[in-house]
Amino acid sequence: MISSTFSNHAKILLLLLLFVVYVCLELSLNILLIDMYAQPIQAVFGEHSITAERLELFGRTLSGFGLALAVATFIPATLFNRLIRDETKKVEAGKPLNPKTAQLINGVFRPLILVLVWALIIPCLRIAVDGVVDTTSNDKKLSAVRAIVYKEAYLAETVAIEGFPEFDDIVSDPKRKDLMVALIPSLAYFSAGFNKLIESNLDNMADQFLLNRQEVAFITEAIPRIRQFDRTYKQELARYQKANKAYLVALKKENNYSLIEQERVALLNQANDSITNHWKSYSQALLDADNYRKDVAEDANNPIRKGYSSVKDDYFSSSCKSDCRQQLKVDFAKYLSTLKYDTGESFGVYLTADDITVAKMLKSKYYLMSMFERGRIKYIHRLYGIPEEMEYEQYNDSPQALTVAVDVFNKQGVKVANDWTLSDQRGLHQAIEAKYKGRAKVLWNEYRKSARFSVTKPRLDRVGFARLPQVTKYAKKTLGNYYLAEFTPSISERKYKKLWLAKQDNISFIKMVTSTAATAAFSPGGSMFMLGKDAVKLAVIPPMSIAASLLAIFLLFIKLGVYLWSKSKGYLTLAMLAGAIAFGVPVGASVTDKNAYHVMMGNFAEAFSTVDPFDRIFTIGFGYVLDVENGIFQTYRDLSVVRLVGQIIKYRPPYQPQESNQPVETIALEHEQYFLRAYDDLAYGWLSFLPKHYGFGEVIKPFDTNITVLKQDMNVGAYIGVRLENEKVAAVNMPNFLQNSDIGLLAEQKFFYKPDVAGLVSEFASNFDDPQYWLQLGQGDVGKESLIQKLEVNMTAYLNHQPSTLSLLNTLHKKGQNNLILLELKRTKKYRCFVLGVVDAQMISDSINVNFFDYEELPKCKAVL
C-alpha cells in the first residue's frame, strides 16, 4: 500500500515534471517564433532561413507529439480488442479493465500508437500547410502580400496610420516591438478593414518609398557627380578667364603701333645703357686688377703659395731639365686659371705658361702678386670679350657692343635678324612686332591645348561660358543617368534634385505586386506564384503557430487539472498555484496595463474594422492575444530553457551576444536534427501524393517568360505567360485578368491587331453605357473564355511575327531571366524593357529598405507589342 502510494506520488511527480518540460518547450517555441518573425523578411529568408526551417520542424515535432498524445489517449479501449487474442482479456464495455489488459493497452498499444501517429503527423502537417497555401485564392494571396508589405514598412518605421500614434510608439520601443511586428501580418491579413486600409494607401505608399530610395540614390550618387562637375567647371572657368585676359592684353599690344614703338625706344635705351655699363664695369675691373688677390700671395700658409713653393722646389731640383720646367709652368698656369673656390667662384685669373715666373731672387709673394695681376687683366679682357687694344671710341661701333644690345633684346623676347645692325630701326620694330604677332593666338592655342573645354573663342563672359556645348557635353558625361536638360552649372542642387525626382519613372515593385491587376500572376505558373506562397506562409503560419502553442499550453493545463482532480487535490492546488504564478500573474499584469493592447485594438477596430462583425471581434480578440502573449513573452524571453532550445536549432536572437566557443555537445544534437530532417523530407516525398489524390494543389510548370506590361502611369496593364519552343513562342497564357481590369485597357495596349479587335472594340463602344453589358462582362459572359483563348492564340502568332520581341524573349530565356517588364512609352507601340529576377517576398523587404533598383533596364531593347 505504501509502495502503491509512493508509486502514485512518483507517477504524479513524473507527470508534473514531463508537463513542465513540455510547457517549457512550447514556451520556447512560442518565444523563438516571435523572435524570428519580428525580423525583416530578408533576414528570415536570408541569414535565418535554415534556422527558420529548424524552428518549423521543431514546432511540428512538438505539436505532433501533443496531437499524437491526444489521439493515443482518446482512443476507446474497446478498439484494442482486435489486437487482443485472448478472449478473456478483451475489453468489455461497462466493465472495469482487467489489470493485465490495462497494462497491455496502456503499456504497449497506446505508446505504440503514440509513436506511429507522431511519426505520421510530422510530415503530414507540412503537407497540410502546403495544401492550405496552394489552395489559397489569388485574392487572398494578394491580401497576404499587402500584409507583408505593411509589416515590412511598419518594421522599417516608414509608415504610420493616421490617428494611431500608439502603433508608432510600439515599433520604436525595442521591448514591445518584436511581438507586434511578428503578429501584425495576421491582423493585416485577416482583418478585411485593415487590409482595405492598406490597399487604398498602397499606391501612394509605394510611390513615397520609391521617392525616398530615389532621393537616397541621388544623394549618394548624383551629388558627388555634380560636385565633381563643379570642380572641373570652376577650374575650367578660371582657366578660361585667365587665358582670356592674357589674350586680350597680348592682342592689344599686337595691333598697337604706338605701343610697339614705345617698346622699341625703351629697348634701344636699355641697350645703350647696357653697352655703356659694359664698358664702365670693364674699365673699373681693369683698375681693380691692382694688387689682385694680394692677401693670398702674402699668406705663407695659403695652399696656392705653398703650391708655388713646391713648384719652385721641383723647378730648381737637379733632375728637372727644360722639358720638365716647361711642363711645371704649363701645369701651374692651368691650375691657377681653372682654380675655383668651394662656392664655385672662380679665382679670377687667366694665365698661360709664359706668364709664370719662377725665380729664386725674390720671395714667392712678389712673384705671385705680379702673376695674379697680369692674370687678372687677361681674365677681364676675356670675360668682357673686349680686345686688350680696343679703346672706347672703337667700342661703340664694335661687334661687342652689338652683342650686348642683342643680349638685351633677347632677354626681352625680341629676336632680331642675324644681320641686324645698330642703326636698323625698322628691323627692331619688326622684331618687336614679331614678338607680339600671333602671340595672342599662340596664347589662345596654348589654352586650347591644355584646357578640357577648349573653347574656340575668347571674350565670352560667364553667361556665355556656362552655356557652351562643351559644358553641356561634360555635364552629360559626368552625370550620366542623372543628367537632365535642365542641368546648368548654376542650378542649385536642391532644385535640380527636385526636377530629377519628378522626372523619374516610378516603376515600383510594390505597386506592381500589389496591383489588383496582379492577382492573375499569383496563379500557378504566373510570375508571382512564389511570392504569393511566401506571403501566405509569412502572413498566416507564424501567427497561427504562435497562437497554437499558446493554446496548447492552456489546454494542457486543463487536461492536467482534470487528471489531478481525481488523483490528488494537493498536487492540483500546487500545480494550479504554480500555473497561476507562472502565467496568470504576468498575463494579468499585461492585460491590466495602461498600455494594454486590447484597449488600443478596440480603438483600432472602432476606426477601421467596420466591414463586418467578425472583423471587429477578430481585431479586438487580436488585442487580447497580444496582451496574453506580451505577458508571457516579456517574462520568459530570457529564460535559459529558451536559450537552450534556441541553441539547439542554432538560432541566435539579435539581442543575444554571439558566443565565441560553441559547446561540443551541439554537434551530436546536430546529427539528431539531421536525422529528423532526413526523415521528414523522405516522408514528405512519400506522402505528397495525398493532395493530388484529394484533388487540390495542381502543379503547373513555370512559364519560360513572364511579361508584365506597365501602362504609362506605371500601373499594371497585363500579365502574359509565355512558353517557348525551338526559339518560337509555343503558347501564351494570359491569366484571367479581365476580372479585374476594364476592357478599354486592352484596346489601349494594342493587343488587338486582327479584325476580331474591331468587332470587340465596337461591341464595347456601343455597349459601354449598357449596365447589362457590364453585368455580362463581369460575369464573363461576353465571350470571356473565347476572348481569352482567342487572345492567347492570336498573341502566340503575333509574338512570332515580331522578330525583335521574339529575339528578346529568346535571349532572356537563354540567360535564365524570366521576368520581363515592358513599360509603355508615350502611346507608341514601343516599350522600355526591364528584367527582374525571380519574384519572391524578399524583394518586398528590399524595395522598402535597401537602396537598390529592382529593375535592370535592357539597353536598346526593341520590344514592340
Place this chain on the structure above:
Amino acid sequence: MLLLRTISLYFLLVFLLWGCAVDKRPDHYISAIPVSRSLAAHASHLPQHRQLQNALKQRNLIISETGEILPINQSVCNAALFYRVTDATFPQYVGKHQDLLSGFYIDVARVNNDWVVVDTDNDFTQSQRRLTLPALALALTPKLMRHDAIIIRPEPETRLSDLKELLQSAKAQFPQHSLQFVVAEKYVVQVEKSGVKGVSDSTAQSHPYLAATSLTSDARKRVLMTVDSFNVAEPIAIIVDTQPLTACMQVNKSVVLAPIQKIIAPPLTVDAVLLANVLPSNADFNRLDEQQRLLSDGQYLTIDNRQQSYPLSNKMDTNRCRQLTPGDELYQYCLDRQQDGDTAVTTQKYIMKKQQQ
C-alpha cells in the same frame, strides 16, 4: 757696393714684374645707338601733315603724301596686304611701300599666246584690258622693294604646259622676288617643285588657298586663307587696290585703336586732328571732310557708309554679370551652385489615411 747693386737689381725686378694698372675710362660716355622715332615709309613727312600724322599714329594710321589715310603698317591688319595690279599706274605710296605691302597680285589670262593682265574675278574671258605680263613687269620692277612677293593667278582651266610656260616667264620677269602661284589644288605640289609657292584656288587643308568670292568685298578683292591646327580657317593675306584701309578694317575689327579723346558735346571747331582723336574705330577715315561736318550733329560715317551717333562710352561692358539683376533669366549663370542637395527632404513617414467613403 754689393748691397747697392743688389738693391738696384731688386728694384729693376720689381719694376719688371709689376704691370701698371690700365685706365680705360673715357671722359664721357655717348650712346652707341641713335634713338630716333621712325615712321612708316609710306607716311607723309610734309609739314602740314605733321600734327595730324602724330594723332593718326596713335590710332595705327598714317596719312600719305596724297592725303590718303592708310594703315600704319600691314601687320596691324593681322594679315599681309598685297596690291592688286590691273594696269601700269600705281598709287603714290608704291615704291615706298615696305611697311604697307608684302607684294603684288596679278590675275592673268591666256590671250593669243600672251599672258594678259586682267581685271576680273572669275570670268577671265570678259576682260577688255590688253596689258601683257612682260609690259607690266617692266613698269612694276622699278617700284618693287627687296622683300616683295608676286602672286600670280592664271585663269582657271589653264593647261599644264601653259602653266609651265607662265612659270618660266614669271621667273624671268621677276628674278629677284619670290613668286606664288594660285592654281588648282592638283597642281599645287607640281608648282612647288619648281621653286614657286603654291596656293590652291579652292579650299584646301595643307596649303594656303584662295577664299571663295563670297568672302571678298569691294575693298578686299581677294583673300588668301589657311587652316590652323584647330581646323579654323583664317585669312593670311588680303589683296587690295584702292581702299587698303577699308580692307584692313574689314579683316581686323580692331585695327583702328580706340579714340584717345572722348567728346561730351559737339566742339565748336572741328579739325582733322580732332577727328583723328575722336572718330570711333569703325569710322571712315578717308572722308574726313564729311566727318567734320557730321561731328557738329554728333554723327559720323562708318566704313560701310552708315551714319551713326558717337557712342557715349567707348567701352561697352561685355560682362553681362555686372549688369544683370536677380530678376533676369540669365542671372542664374552668374552664380555659383548652392550645395544644398545632400540632405534628404523626402524621408518622412508615409501616413496611411482611411479612405473616405
